[in-house]
Amino acid sequence: MKSIIFDQIGKPANILKLIEVTLPEPGPNEVRIKVIAAPINPSDIMFVQNLYGIRPQLPSGAGFEGVGIIDALGEGVQMETGMRVSFTSVGTWSEYAIAHQRSLIPVPDAMSDEVAAQLFVNPFTAYAMVQDSGVPEGGWLMITAAGSAFGKLVIQLCAMRGIKTIGTVRRDDLNDELKALGLTQVINTETENMAARVKQITEGNGVTCVLDSVGGHTATEAFKCMARGGTMLIYGLMSLQDPIMNAGLIIFRELTVKGFWLTDWMRRVDRQTRQEVAQNVISLLTSGKIQLPVEASYSLDQIVEAIEHTERPGRRGKILMKP
Template structure:
């Protein structure tokens, strides 16, 4: 079978290649899945570069989530083959993948393959982080890199909850689309002062929470936008630079600065919470209340073009890898 493999870490476009490997067999509590589609997420890119929270064991497969059909069961698995499932694993950019049965989420018919491929990483992270933000109805939440797939999910969730949102962008070509999704205010950090605009928008109060994916200078400036007692949650470092932390701000505004990693959140919360989030996410996606657009799909042999497209600025939708 064909799978995307890398033998050394580095820039994805330079090192990823479609490779013929033996068909994998599921072990105890595992299933084999015939992959239909898998998204390219920022976490996938950083994993290939050896910059993620878990390190690749070389040679390694790539891709963390996808949708597919269960076609073989390992010992101890009590389910039927032929089910369409969303799943997480390492190596989902492949014709077939092995996944632990605990990672499987049965997909209702109302959810398309393109949406089901993205069901876990961004929706679960967005839902969990909006919950953790503690921003009440009528309050202000700010998110950096608002044009990302994750940002769009947060915007839509906040609109449903009556939370006002400020989103940062570096280009203005997506502003109208983001506003249409429910973004309250947009700030172009290339042409406007972030701190000045946030003060204007919030009548000098600042925002209750910032969700930051960028790090570096953007995170440094975003910290200054927090209201007294506010919280910044960092879930990515797209700039590959650490923010400069002003200790005085933390002390005198009583600010909280913390990180978020979905893997740890899933381990931390109880099974009932995980099930509740899954049911809520599936309900929102199945009803069409939350949109997860796809910009383009690529075959395994086109992986170089696919990752280059995924890292392109100004994308509106997710890039998918489809084995067939």
């Protein structure tokens, strides 16, 4: 079978290569999946560069989630071959992948392959983070990099819950689209003073919670925008630069800064909570109430072009790999 592999750490476009490998066999509690589609997420890019919470064991496959058809069962698996499932694993940019049965989510017929391929990482993270934000109906939540696929999900979820949102962007070309999704206010970090605008928008109160994936100067400025008792949840570091936190603000506004990683959240919450989130996410996606647009799809032998497309500014949807 063909699979995207890397045997050294570096920029994805420079080190990822398509090679022929032996068809894997599932072990106990595992299944083999014929992959239909798998997205390129920021976490995938960070993983290849050894900048993620999970460290690659070289040589390694790439890609953390996807959708496919179960084609072989390991010992102890109670599922059936031929079932279409969303799944997580390491190495989903491949013709076949091995996944633990705990990571499988049966996909309803009404859900397209393009949506099912993106079912886990962004939707579950967005749903869980909006829950953990503690922002009540009518309150203010701020999301940095609002034009990202994740940002768009948060905007839609907040709009459904009556939570007002402020989103930061670096360009204005997506503003109309973001407002159509439900974004209350948009701030261009290149042309506007973030703290001054948030103070104006919130009538001097600030925001209850900031969801940040950028770090660096953007997160440093967003930190100044929080209301007394506010919380910043950091789930990424796209700038690859640490933010600077003002100790005085932390003390005198009683602010909290926390990290968020979906892998740990899934371990931390009970089985019932995980099932409820899965059911709610699937319902929202199947009904079309939440959109997961796709901008382009590429075959495995087009991995360099796919990565380069992912890194273009102003994308309006996810990039998928389709073996």
